[in-house]
Amino acid sequence: MDIIFFDNIDKLGRIVLTAVMVYMLIVITTKISGKRSTSQLNNFDWIVTVMIGSLGASTILLKDIPFVEGAASIITLYVLQFLVTKYASISPPFSDVILSEPRIVFYQGQFLYDAMRDERLTRQELESAMRADGINSFADVEAIVFESDAKLTIIPNTQNSVKDGTVSETLLPLMND
Template sequence: MEHLIFDNFDKLGRIAVASALVYLLIVGVTKLSGKRSTSQLNNFDWVVTVMIGSIGASTILLKSIPFVEGAASIITLYTLQYLVTKVASISPNFSSFILSEPRIVFYQGQFLPEAMRKERLCRQELECAMRAEGINDYSQVEAIVFESDAKLTVIQKPEPDNIKPAVDGLPISQSIKTLMQ
């Protein structure tokens, strides 16, 4: 309890310098690694982000972890993330192994209970996504897709005279059926 508010100036100085160094390192490496590092997160990206945050905090606060060791850990994680995402962009098999596929959880007026159960989603979450899009009636919804980045995409029913291609030149309803297979 004696060091609850303040310990000493040496420790405070070390933490201030380590904070600045870790901050510059993470900002620099994030810039070098590209937009992917700060994009909407899928499961893999989320895990790496949490690990980098944890290592950064440990490097700042724990005297037993020198900056160079923390930096090596952070750079290693960014490098692994880069390599994994590079391979995933080239190999569809690896991509489907490492990333989750989008799943349709509502289609043409019907909740898909098995899909919702697998994704651990409840009806209220789908309704919330609809409201966020300004939709209050299920009859206006063609489908709701649970995306790889854990966002819910609400696809409105197309108006008959305004059907536009969505995927590979197919109308939205046909594109959704392709996703469901």
């Protein structure tokens, strides 16, 4: 049976030293890459974050991966994330391909069940988001939007997003989904 609790001091020392170096690398590259890498994550950002965590762990624990190779892979992911998000910010068609669109899941007292089913949301999740915003009744809600970062945004009834029977310009694009 393999050793469970301790193998040797050299291996332990290598893991501790590599962990410190990978930690510093990720902190520095995250700082350089800006707020986007730690903000509310959309699907694309989440995938990159998971990959960076996996590469960091592999670099720390696997002796076959030298620090420089692990660092190169982590930095490459940060650069790719920067380039993709930069291009998405200037190219709406590209942005549409990689990012999810916000979607209305509740509107003027009506649950939009097709949208809720497509987004795999339950009534309980909508109620939880309302409670988090201090709203206790669906009557006090004009709309609930499921955002690109998977956050539920509650639009209170007091904002009157519907005027003269027409939907406001901010909600209109979301109603067409």
